[in-house]
Amino acid sequence: AQKITQTQPGMFVQEKEAVTLDCTYDTSDPSYGLFWYKQPSSGEMIFLIYQGSYDQQNATEGRYSLNFQKARKSANLVISASQLGDSAMYFCAMREGYTGGFKTIFGAGTRLFVKA
Amino acid sequence: DTAVSQTPKYLVTQMGNDKSIKCEQNLGHDTMYWYKQDSKKFLKIMFSYNNKELIINETVPNRFSPKSPDKAHLNLHINSLELGDSAVYFCASNMAAGELFFGEGSRLTVL
Numbered sequence: 001a002q003k004i005t006q007t008q009p010g011m012f013v014q015e016k017e018a019v020t021l022d023c024t025y026d027t028s029d030p031s032y033g034l035f036w037y038k039q040p041s042s043g044e045m046i047f048l049i050y051q052g053s054y055d056q057q058n059a060t061e062g063r064y065s066l067n068f069q070k071a072r073k074s075a076n077l078v079i080s081a082s083q084l085g086d087s088a089m090y091f092c093a094m095r096e097g098y099t100g101g102f103k104t105i106f107g108a109g110t111r112l113f114v115k116a
Numbered sequence: 117d118t119a120v121s122q123t124p125k126y127l128v129t130q131m132g133n134d135k136s137i138k139c140e141q142n143l144g145h146d147t148m149y150w151y152k153q154d155s156k157k158f159l160k161i162m163f164s165y166n167n168k169e170l171i172i173n174e175t176v177p178n179r180f181s182p183k184s185p186d187k188a189h190l191n192l193h194i195n196s197l198e199l200g201d202s203a204v205y206f207c208a209s210n211m212a213a214g215e216l217f218f219g220e221g222s223r224l225t226v227l
Contacts, residue, residue: 033213035215035216037216039157043204043220043221044218044220044221045206045208045216045218045221047215047216047217050215089157091159093216095213098164098171098172099171100166100169100171101147101164101166101171101172102147102210102212102213103161103164103172104149104161104210104216105161106151106158106159106160108156108157108158109157109158109159
């Protein structure tokens with residue numbers, strides 16, 4: 001069963017505007033973590049932001065914020081003041097407990113295009 | 117110094133051959149992973165080692181054999197390569213429940 005769902009295969013945003021990338025998840029583990037990663041066309045995976053399941057406040061990192069709606073099981077990424085360099089694939093990921101450690105699984109990704 | 121380094125970055129090989137990818141991390145992390153990213157960019161976890169012990173072994177053909185000689189190294193050996201093995205293979209590491217630190221990826225092309 002799909003545990004991380006990103007419903008937007010592609011998104012367009014005008015430079016300097018804000019954009020929201022959607023992510024919903026499914027888990028029965030009360031302790032979990034949610035991450036967003038960026039993959040530019042050069043291919044590397046860049047960690048952006050983290051939200052723990054027990055965190056009361058939404059995470060923020062510079063222009064990135066995570067809109068965490070626990071009851072809805074959603075963890076949307078908001079990018080404010082988009083820049084051309086934000087054009088990339090964005091992956092939502094969830095970390096769950098696993099026998100002997102932790103396991104991080106990824107959604108299918110959203111490709112963001114920033115228009116000048 | 118690169119935190120997580122993989123070699124080689126590119127492999128082009130014929131079906132039926134055997135190949136290995138090496139990964140090293142200098143972050144002092146306890147856990148290392150192999151992920152496969154297919155042509156549609158989907159990232160799938162393959163294996164995870166914690167302090168040299170295999171803890172995650174997803175449904176992966178047994179042609180794939182990971183080896184962790186110590187907690188800073190995790191290698192991936194693939195036997196009898198098939199066309200469907202073509203992908204980018206990412207090594208990653210983390211400490212406990214923290215974020216993953218990825219290598220640059222190794223692009224494998226099987227002809």
